Amino acid sequence: xxxxxxxxxxxxxxxxxxxxxxxxxxxxxxxxxxxxxxxxxxxxxxxxxxxxxxxxxxxxxxxxxxxxxxxxxxxxxxxxxxxxxxxxxxxxxxxxxxxxxxxxxxxxxxxxxxxxxxxxxxxxxxxxxxxxxxxxxxxxxxxxxxxxxxxxxxxxxxxxxxxxxxxxxxxxxxxxxxxxxxxxxxxxxxxxxxxxxxxxxxxxxxxxxxxxxxxxxxxxxxxxxxxxxxxxxxxxxxxxxxxxxxxxxxxxxxxxxxxxxxxxxxxxxxxxxxxxxxxxxxxxxxxxxxxxxxxxxxxxxxxxxxxxxxxxxxxxxxx
Numbered sequence: 001x002x003x004x005x006x007x008x009x010x011x012x013x014x015x016x017x018x019x020x021x022x023x024x025x026x027x028x029x030x031x032x033x034x035x036x037x038x039x040x041x042x043x044x045x046x047x048x049x050x051x052x053x054x055x056x057x058x059x060x061x062x063x064x065x066x067x068x069x070x071x072x073x074x075x076x077x078x079x080x081x082x083x084x085x086x087x088x089x090x091x092x093x094x095x096x097x098x099x100x101x102x103x104x105x106x107x108x109x110x111x112x113x114x115x116x117x118x119x120x121x122x123x124x125x126x127x128x129x130x131x132x133x134x135x136x137x138x139x140x141x142x143x144x145x146x147x148x149x150x151x152x153x154x155x156x157x158x159x160x161x162x163x164x165x166x167x168x169x170x171x172x173x174x175x176x177x178x179x180x181x182x183x184x185x186x187x188x189x190x191x192x193x194x195x196x197x198x199x200x201x202x203x204x205x206x207x208x209x210x211x212x213x214x215x216x217x218x219x220x221x222x223x224x225x226x227x228x229x230x231x232x233x234x235x236x237x238x239x240x241x242x243x244x245x246x247x248x249x250x251x252x253x254x255x256x257x258x259x260x261x262x263x264x265x266x267x268x269x270x271x272x273x274x275x276x277x278x279x280x281x282x283x284x285x286x287x288x289x290x291x292x293x294x295x296x297x298x299x300x301x302x303x304x305x306x307x308x309x310x311x312x313x314x315x316x317x318x319x
Contacts, residue, residue, distance in 0.1 A: 002030070002033045002034050002035030002088050003030065003036050003037070003038055003085065003087040003088060003089075004026040004027075004029050004030045004033075004035055004036075004037050004038070004087060004089045004091065005026075005038050005039075005040065005081075005082055005085055005087035005089065005090045005091070006019075006022045006023055006026045006037065006039045006040070006058075006090070006091045006092075007039075007040045007041075007042075007090075007091075007093070007098075008022075008023070008039055008040065008041045008046075008049070008053060008093075009093045009097060009098065010041070010043050010046065010049070013043075013044070013045070015041075015049040015052050015053075016093070016095075016197075016198070017155070017160075017198050018093040018095060018153070018155045018156075018197075019039075019049075019052075019053065020052060020053065020056045020160050021153065021155065021157070021158040021159075022091040022092070022093060022153045022158065023037060023039055023053050023056045023057050023058050024056045024057055024158055024159065024161045024163070025091060025120060025153060025158040026057060026058075026089070026091050027056065027057025027058075027161070027163055027165065028120070028161075029089055029091075029120055029122065029127060030057075030089075032122040033088060033122060033127075035087075035088060035089075036059040036060065036165070036166075037057050037058050037059050037060075037165055038058070038059065038060045038061075038062065038085055039053045039058040039060070039061045040062045040064065040078065040081050040172075041053075041061060041062070041063050041064070042063075042064040042066050042074060042077060042078075043064075043065075043066055044065065044066070044067065046063050046064070046065075047063045047169055047171075050063070050167065050169045051167065053165075054164060054165050054166070054167025055162060055164055055167075056160055056161065056162060056163065056164075056165075057163050057164065057165045058165045058167060059165040059166040059167070059168065060165075060166070060168045060169075060170060061167065061168070061169050061170070062081060062170050062171075062172045063169060063170070063171050063172065064077055064081075064171075064172050064174060065171075065173075066176070068183065069097060070179050070181070070182075070183060071100045071101050071104065071181075072177065072179040072180060073176035073177060073179050074101050075104035075105050075108065076108070076174070076175060076176055077174040077175070077176055078101065078105050079104075079108035079109050080174035080175060081172060081174050082148065083109055084174075086148075087148065088147075088148065088149065089127055089148075089150075090105075090111070090148060090150040090151070091152075091153055092105070092150065092151070092152045092153070093152065093153060093155065094115060094116050094117070094152035094154045094155065095155060098152050099115070099152065102115070102150065102152050105150070106150050109148055109150075110146065110148075111144070111146045111147075111148040111149065111150045112144040112145060112146040112149065112150065113150040113151070113152070114129045114131065114144060114149075114150070114151050114152075115151075115152045116131050116132070116152060116154050117129040117130065117131050117151045117152065117154065117157075118130055118131060118132065118139075118153075118154050118157040119139075119157070120151075121141075123143075126143050126144075126149070127143070127149055127151070128142070129141065129142045129143070129144075129151050130142075132249070132272060135268070135269050136268055136269055136271075136272030136273075137268060154253050155197045155252070155253055156197060156253050156254055156255035156276065157255075157276075194226065194227060195228065196228045196229075196230060196245065196247070196252050196254060197252055197253070198228075199227060199228035199254070199256050200227075200256050200257045201222075201225050201226065201227035201228070201256055201257060201258045201260070202222075202227055202228050202229075202230045202247070202254055202256045202258070202259050202260065202274075202277075203218050203221050203222040203225065203227045203228075203230065203260045203262065204218075204229070204230035204231055204232065204247055204259065204260065204262065204264060205218045205230075205231055205232070205235055205241070205262050205263055205264070206231070206232035206234055206235050206261070206262070206263045206264030206270075207232065207235060207238070207263060207264075207265070208262065208263020208264065208265075208284060208285070208303055209235060209240065209262065209263050209303070210263075211240060212239070212241065214304070215229075215240065215241060217303075217304065217308060217311075218262055218307065220308075220311050221260070221307055221311045221314070224311055224314050224315055224318065225314060225318075228256075229241075229245055230245055230247040230252075230259075230274075231245040231246055231247065231251075232246070232247065232248065232264045232270050233246055233250060233251065233267075233269065234267075247270065247273045247274050248267075248269045248270040248271075248272060248273035248274070249269040249270075249273060250269065251273055252273060253272075253273045254273060254274050254277065255274075255276040255277055255278075256274075256277050256278070257277075257278045257279060258277065258278065258279045258280075258281065259274050259277035259279070259280050259281070260281045260283070261274075261280065261281065261282045261284075262283045262284075262307055263283070263284060263303045264282070264284070264289075264291055265284065265286070265289045265290060265291060266282070266289055266290035266291030266292070266293070266294065267290070268290075271290075271291075271294060279296045280294055280295045280296050280297075281295065281298070281299070282295035282297070282298045282299070283298075283301065283303050283306050283307065283310075284298075284299075284300065284303070285300065285301060285302050285303070286300075287300040
């Protein structure tokens with residue numbers, strides 16, 4: 001069949017933005033190859049999220065009741081549903097969870113897989129996937145030659161379009177199989193108060209922050225704006241902040257309404273992770289820093305003077 005099959009993802013019982021992104025991408029592909037969009041949601045009470053996927057293009061939403069994520073059982077269920085639906089294209093999230101189960105699924109269904117895709121086109125009925133290479137310095141196009149084509153899609157790389165699908169909801173009960181590994185406990189690392197990839201505003205710091213003791217300056221601005229706290233690879237590699245905050249080629253890809261870069265020079269690897277932000281505000285004492293070439297607004301100055309002043313003004317305006 002010429003259908004597109006997508007697997008949504010949830011966090012703390014809420015549908016993640018990437019789920020709507022890949023559904024929208026699936027809708028465009030399905031329209032090009034003459035198929036429908038079938039979405040799969042696995043978890044507790046997932047049927048309540050069906051309207052969200054229907055609004056962005058899902059024709060059918062399959063719901064599977066499950067307690068907690070386990071790579072073995074999850075991949076078994078996803079693979080069984082793919083075999084039953086026999087789609088031409090499968091879109092999965094390129095998230096920590098997606099990267100965990102997607103290779104297993106590809107093996108189980110005997111399909112080729114291309115990971116970390118940022119764009120799609122259709123050529124002769126086959127999907128052409130665009131993905132970054134050479135640390136984001138170039139892009140290349142790839143095709144999957146197997147009958148079922150699987151792609152993992154980078155978060156924040158696809159536009160969400162409001163093109164509704166039929167939205168039929170069907171309960172399914174694929175076999176989870178027996179898991180050889182059991183999750184005994186989980187310890188979540190400290191991250192942003194606001195989830196980085198879901199944030200509409202991000203305040204990010206780089207080498208110019210000079211040390212871990214100065215991050216509260218950025219945290220105060222982030223808290224004032226209800227923003228997430230991000231960082232460049234240089235700041236993370238220096239041990240000033242955890243990797244969960246890293247934005248860039250080897251970190252998270254973000255696309256907020258506003259990205260405030262403080263003390264970040266603008267290496268190409270960092271720009272690859274935030275270049276699609278709607279507005280970019282750069283604060284750097286080096287007026288020749290590459291970040292100013294992509295910035296919507298730029299402030300040449302010492303961030304230790306500029307950021308507190310900006311924070312104070314926002315507090316006045318926002319009360």
